[in-house]
Amino acid sequence: GQQLNQSPQSMFIQEGEDVSMNCTSSSIFNTWLWYKQDPGEGPVLLIALYKAGELTSNGRLTAQFGITRKDSFLNISASIPSDVGIYFCAGQTRIPSGNTGKLIFGQGTTLQVKP
Amino acid sequence: DTEVTQTPKHLVMGMTNKKSLKCEQHMGHRAMYWYKQKAKKPPELMFVYSYEKLSINESVPSRFSPECPNSSLLNLHLHALQPEDSALYLCASSHRTNTEAFFGQGTRLTVV
Numbered sequence: 001g002q003q004l005n006q007s008p009q010s011m012f013i014q015e016g017e018d019v020s021m022n023c024t025s026s027s028i029f030n031t032w033l034w035y036k037q038d039p040g041e042g043p044v045l046l047i048a049l050y051k052a053g054e055l056t057s058n059g060r061l062t063a064q065f066g067i068t069r070k071d072s073f074l075n076i077s078a079s080i081p082s083d084v085g086i087y088f089c090a091g092q093t094r095i096p097s098g099n100t101g102k103l104i105f106g107q108g109t110t111l112q113v114k115p
Numbered sequence: 116d117t118e119v120t121q122t123p124k125h126l127v128m129g130m131t132n133k134k135s136l137k138c139e140q141h142m143g144h145r146a147m148y149w150y151k152q153k154a155k156k157p158p159e160l161m162f163v164y165s166y167e168k169l170s171i172n173e174s175v176p177s178r179f180s181p182e183c184p185n186s187s188l189l190n191l192h193l194h195a196l197q198p199e200d201s202a203l204y205l206c207a208s209s210h211r212t213n214t215e216a217f218f219g220q221g222t223r224l225t226v227v
Contacts, residue, residue, distance in 0.1 A: 042207075043218045088157055104160075107156075107157055
């Protein structure tokens with residue numbers, strides 16, 4: 001089945017540093033989404049990307065939908081302690097039999113920020 | 116308002132119990148989802164409802180029974196679960212099945 005390869009698996013950085021993580025797949029996706037999840041909570045949507053090549057920012061976050069539609073990256077600038085959490089990429093694909101879509105998640109990137 | 120509300124937040128149940136998880140959204144979304152998440156793993160899709168009709172069942176065991184009584188509510192009925200079913204159960208909704216999904220805070224289920 002379709003899989004997303006997310007890297008790195010974990011990062012331990014100093015406060016103020018920039019962070020970059022990415023997802024790749026052998027399959028094409030119609031939509032790329034980036035979520036952040038805190039322990040014991042549900043994922044929170046950070047950025048949604050709908051068009052190949054699209055570059056979107058949300059505050060200190062910037063994400064891009066790859067031209068080939070098979071990859072996406074997320075950058076966090078000037079990290080702060082509250083950026084700590086697990087970041088998931090998710091690709092949305094459409095089921096050929098209809099308009100139903102499936103959201104497939106990457107394995108996650110655990111971010112730790114040292115004050 | 117991008118809120119998806121799940122109840123209860125925590126649930127402990129025995130293997131012979133019957134319980135239900137509830138999910139509610141008032142964003143006018145017509146697609147709703149159940150996901151299961153084990154510790155340190157990504158969410159795994161269980162069911163997709165589109166316009167109150169079940170459109171995807173990811174080969175989930177019959178001890179999990181979803182129900183969508185109306186466009187705002189989604190239930191997950193649980194019966195005869197196993198300890199390995201213990202997990203965080205997440206509900207999500209979206210305008211349509213190919214747009215961004217918003218998640219609830221989850222129900223932490225423990226089967227004893």
